[in-house]
Amino acid sequence: xxxxxxxxxxxxxxxxxxxxxxxxxxxxxxxxxxxxxxxxxxxxxxxxxxxxxxxxxxxxxxxxxxxxxxxxxxxxxxxxxxxxxxxxxxxxxxxxxxxxxxxxxxxxxxxxxxxxxxxxxxxxxxxxx
Numbered sequence: 001x002x003x004x005x006x007x008x009x010x011x012x013x014x015x016x017x018x019x020x021x022x023x024x025x026x027x028x029x030x031x032x033x034x035x036x037x038x039x040x041x042x043x044x045x046x047x048x049x050x051x052x053x054x055x056x057x058x059x060x061x062x063x064x065x066x067x068x069x070x071x072x073x074x075x076x077x078x079x080x081x082x083x084x085x086x087x088x089x090x091x092x093x094x095x096x097x098x099x100x101x102x103x104x105x106x107x108x109x110x111x112x113x114x115x116x117x118x119x120x121x122x123x124x125x126x127x128x129x
Contacts (some may be wrong), residue, residue, distance in 0.1 A: 019070060020065050029059035 009090055015021055037046035049055050056064070 019067070022070075026057060026063045029057055029063065032059075033057055035126055 015024075033050040033055075034043075034046050037049050039047075041049070
């Protein structure tokens with residue numbers, strides 16, 4: 001239940017952040033207008049009248065005003081820069097190798113790994129052909 005709720009909340013926040021809620025209101029307004037106009041005229045004429053700029057309903061005007069006010073507030077003013085540049089300075093990668101710092105030192109209670117191994121045969125055995 002909790003992952004579904006978090007997914008729904010995230011989707012809702014994304015819709016509000018991108019302004020898609022106005023698209024949903026506009027879709028509702030168009031559907032209502034088509035339904036009303038199709039009672040009096042043919043469906044194609046109702047669709048043409050719905051999407052005509054001269055016959056906008058009060059919801060269409062409200063969505064247009066809201067979208068224009070959002071776009072006006074989103075444009076940078078004279079004091080803010082038009083672009084924000086993120087500059088990454090390349091740095092040299094440094095790796096920590098503890099063996100380099102322990103050269104010449106032997107930790108107490110430790111022995112080199114080579115003491116536990118058998119001495120290899122010298123010279124190495126040759127493969128028979």
